[in-house]
Amino acid sequence: MAAAEETRDDRSPIPEIAEPPRRLRLGLGAIVLLVIAALAVTIGIGVWRGATAPTAVVMGPTPSPGVSVVAGRIYVHVDGRVRLPGLYVLPSGSRVVDAVASAGGFAEDADRAGVNLARVVADGEQLVVPAKGAAPPAGAAAAEETAGDLIDLNTADAPALEGLPRIGPALAERIITWRDENGRFASVDDLLAVPGIGDKMLEGIRPHVRVG
Template identity: 60%
Template sequence: MADERERSASRRLGVGAVVVLILAGLAITVGIGIARGAGSAGTAIVTPSASAVGGPTDGAVYVHVAGAVVTPGLYRLSVGDRVVDAVGAAGGFAGDADRAAVNLARTVDDGEQLVVPVVGAAPPEPPAGATGAGGAVGGVIDLNAADAAALDTLPRIGPALAERIVTWREENGRFTSVDDLLSVPGIGEKIVDGLRDLVRA
């Protein structure tokens, strides 16, 4: 009888030891996982705001990046992201990209198509209408083709601002959006809002 009690006690001790070892192993595994997660935080090189398009997300904008980029396509970015983020989401500039023709600092708009031209490419054709004198297309002035005299005809744009627009274009490349006018010294939000239906990029 005593032998049976001793064997039973030994079995209980053996089972208890196994349970303790299993729990210790689990604790060590969890600890290693936590340590690895903490060690890798902040080292991953990712662009959390830009990814290939998935489902709709609040605060997201969708931009079609085309032309001289590594991976053209439709990308989801965050509101307030800039052209540099869109180009980065598309893998960066291709080798033949005309980087000077792209304003990397401009914020992107939902639903826009961002075309990165190749070096030496002709400006894109107007979507409709014929180009008239001074860069006007169907009554709308093309910011990339208009001379100072044509720009001077716009409301609240006098000779001085017209010359600044031309100078900005010569120094920074093509306008890719009407909002690029905000980069021209002396032009603010109110002026741009008044020009949205009168000009195009």
């Protein structure tokens, strides 16, 4: 009996089995918070980079090489003392005031009396706004003279119209008749409404006419 009890007392205690490490389980709410935090960090980096990078200024629509002038549109290079110098696409019949407005308006030191705001600008023209006290830019007088040489569709008589490319007496009379019946030409493109004038003829006439 004593031997049995001795045997029991000699039994080694059963070692406790350690619990396996618990896996970290994230709820749906925690995952959403982590994603939002990552996005916030990404956006913050982008804002910081944007604040330190130079800002690009778009000067105006620039035509692709080889692209012809779109009907009803002209290209004008506005330079000098304006806020946003560049190449701008304007409707046919636009005036200097429209070109300056497209370029952001006059700069603070611009000589506003140095340009004729009422003048109609021509396709391919370079309009240079001078600074106060500066001499008129080279070519400014030539530009004014060129614009003055253009035939005004709303005031030209038959002989003047006949001086245009491919315009004979019959077409000249049709132009005058259309003007009498409709009041005036709002743009050079209105010539397409005159019988006998198509797109190809209009492109040949366009550089020589204007609407006042």
